[in-house]
Amino acid sequence: MTAEDPLAALTRRFTALDPLLPAAQDPPPGRLLTARLADGTRVRSVVTDTRTDPATAQALWSALRVWELHPVLPDGVASGPALHALIEKWRPLIRTTQEDSSATVTWPSRDVEATRVLLDHGFTPLCVLAVRGAMPIERVEAVDVDVRPATEDDLDDLVRLALAETAYSAQVGGTVVRPNAERIKRETIGTHLGQGDLVLVAERGGEAVGLAECWLNESVPGSWAETRLPHGRWGYVNCLSVAPGARDAGVGRTLMAAAHHELRIKGAERMFLYFNPPNPLSSVFWARQGYRPLWTIWEIRPAAALR
Ligand SMILES: CC(C)(COP(=O)(O)OP(=O)(O)OC[C@H]1O[C@@H](n2cnc3c(N)ncnc32)[C@H](O)[C@@H]1OP(=O)(O)O)[C@@H](O)C(=O)NCCC(=O)NCCS
Numbered sequence: 001m002t003a004e005d006p007l008a009a010l011t012r013r014f015t016a017l018d019p020l021l022p023a024a025q026d027p028p029p030g031r032l033l034t035a036r037l038a039d040g041t042r043v044r045s046v047v048t049d050t051r052t053d054p055a056t057a058q059a060l061w062s063a064l065r066v067w068e069l070h071p072v073l074p075d076g077v078a079s080g081p082a083l084h085a086l087i088e089k090w091r092p093l094i095r096t097t098q099e100d101s102s103a104t105v106t107w108p109s110r111d112v113e114a115t116r117v118l119l120d121h122g123f124t125p126l127c128v129l130a131v132r133g134a135m136p137i138e139r140v141e142a143v144d145v146d147v148r149p150a151t152e153d154d155l156d157d158l159v160r161l162a163l164a165e166t167a168y169s170a171q172v173g174g175t176v177v178r179p180n181a182e183r184i185k186r187e188t189i190g191t192h193l194g195q196g197d198l199v200l201v202a203e204r205g206g207e208a209v210g211l212a213e214c215w216l217n218e219s220v221p222g223s224w225a226e227t228r229l230p231h232g233r234w235g236y237v238n239c240l241s242v243a244p245g246a247r248d249a250g251v252g253r254t255l256m257a258a259a260h261h262e263l264r265i266k267g268a269e270r271m272f273l274y275f276n277p278p279n280p281l282s283s284v285f286w287a288r289q290g291y292r293p294l295w296t297i298w299e300i301r302p303a304a305a306l307r
Helices: 004-016 079-093 112-120 152-172 183-192 251-265 282-288
Strands: 030-037 042-051 065-072 102-108 124-130 144-150 198-204 207-219 232-242 271-277 292-300
Touching: 004 065, 030 079, 042 079, 042 207, 065 079, 079 112, 102 112, 144 251, 152 183, 152 198, 152 207, 152 232, 183 198, 183 207, 198 251, 207 251, 232 251, 271 282
Parallel strands: 065 102, 232 271
Antiparallel strands: 030 042, 042 065, 102 292, 124 271, 124 292, 144 198, 198 207, 207 232
């Protein structure tokens, strides 16, 4: 009898949990870590140890050193004891006093048995990847705001608005306001404008009060996206920001109605984004926009706090 492909068994687990999860993919290259459960079953995972350059955009939402556990749990094995056993084996491998570090596990949001175990080990559900299926676009009653595609001339306003989002998100999640945040935002938004991605600006009385920065993401074989999303063309919302004094007046909803419309014209029926569950504004906002958690990114900072 040949041993079953572990990815096929992991895919069956995912499918049973949530119909929007993609087929399981190989974990990234790393160190194989296995654990034996009380009934003798052996479960496996891959652990990675990654360093992030503080000069890059990734450093605005990531710790500078990240240990990550990638469990490969077949269906039929309860996730609670399996994750517990793997974390127990993983903890002694994380030897660091680096403050700017994290231990992370990305796991399907609907696996609440795993949730219990991850909470007990000290992880926080700092971020979710949320998806919006094919559904009607919201009709927004007329609000006193104009939405238009941004141009290079808007760059100062776009950077100001993006940094307002960074500052807010740093209080409620894993975002870090690094000293070079302004330069990074200027460069990345400039790049997205230059390559024709969907960058929308909302104006009220001639003043820029909101930004939606989006692009298309193709989940195709071999892409990063297929590890998180079923194959197909997805609209991705990278940043939505409304100026502090203009919030709760319909600007965000107006921007997203326009963004969803434009992304659909470009061929994306389904959308995804990341948000922080502790964000009291966006957690409500995105649920009302039709987004729901697919993956939860569990984190402990610093990594040595894993218990
Ligand atoms: C999240 C954000 C973009 C929403 O934009 P907005 O213009 O304030 O939102 P809207 O006025 O269009 O409100 C839409 C919904 O958001 C929620 N919301 C808005 N302000 C809220 C508040 N002060 N408290 C609770 N919920 C609020 C409500 O559900 C509201 O719907 P309702 O008016 O029907 O109840 C904006 O609050 C913001 O920039 N926040 C800081 C940055 C941020 O969190 N960005 C998103 C990161 S993922």
